[in-house]
Amino acid sequence: MFRRRSRPESSGREVSRREVTGLRFGDGRHDADGGTQVRPSIGLVQQLLDEFGLRHNIDEDGDLIVRWEKCSVYFFFYGDRNEVVQARLYLNRRFSVDDRSALVLVLDEWNRTRLFAKAYTILPDDGMVSVCAEQAHDFEGATRAQVKYAVAMWIDILLRFSDWVDEQI
Numbered sequence: 001m002f003r004r005r006s007r008p009e010s011s012g013r014e015v016s017r018r019e020v021t022g023l024r025f026g027d028g029r030h031d032a033d034g035g036t037q038v039r040p041s042i043g044l045v046q047q048l049l050d051e052f053g054l055r056h057n058i059d060e061d062g063d064l065i066v067r068w069e070k071c072s073v074y075f076f077f078y079g080d081r082n083e084v085v086q087a088r089l090y091l092n093r094r095f096s097v098d099d100r101s102a103l104v105l106v107l108d109e110w111n112r113t114r115l116f117a118k119a120y121t122i123l124p125d126d127g128m129v130s131v132c133a134e135q136a137h138d139f140e141g142a143t144r145a146q147v148k149y150a151v152a153m154w155i156d157i158l159l160r161f162s163d164w165v166d167e168q169i
Contacts (some may be wrong), residue, residue: 035143035145037141040139041082042075044147045085046130048151052067055157056069059074071090074090083139083140084145087134095129096121097129099129100121100123100129102107107119117154
């Protein structure tokens with residue numbers, strides 16, 4: 001049975017998520033499960049990729065990248081403190097602009113029948129259509145174990161997406 005809890009009276013000021021949880025982001029405090037909070041960074045994701053046995057490098061723009069035969073996955077960091085991490089897959093296979101409508105229909109099927117990753121087409125300057133899929137999460141207050149689990153799931157789902165596109169086209 002759920003009971004309604006009384007709410008504290010409001011002081012009229014905005015309350016941050018840190019104040020609500022009682023934890024400061026990245027201050028090394030432990031959460032209820034005993035894990036230490038971490039701040040997402042290229043270094044942290046590189047450590048995780050090493051633990052997964054994946055070769056990776058930093059491209060000329062300073063982005064972290066993992067390459068496979070059919071695709072590449074880039075990791076981007078956003079937010080005031082890079083707390084939002086995004087994994088974006090780019091298929092190596094490129095398509096004619098004339099095929100874009102058919103591609104959109106295929107990707108729409110993926111987006112309609114799956115919760116993640118968001119799939120779409122892009123049209124870079126070279127005039128060939130690329131297929132992308134991406135996932136992102138705000139890791140403020142997350143533990144290393146939570147970031148590791150999410151990155152592992154992202155990679156798995158993105159690679160499954162890559163295989164799925166090959167089966168469809």
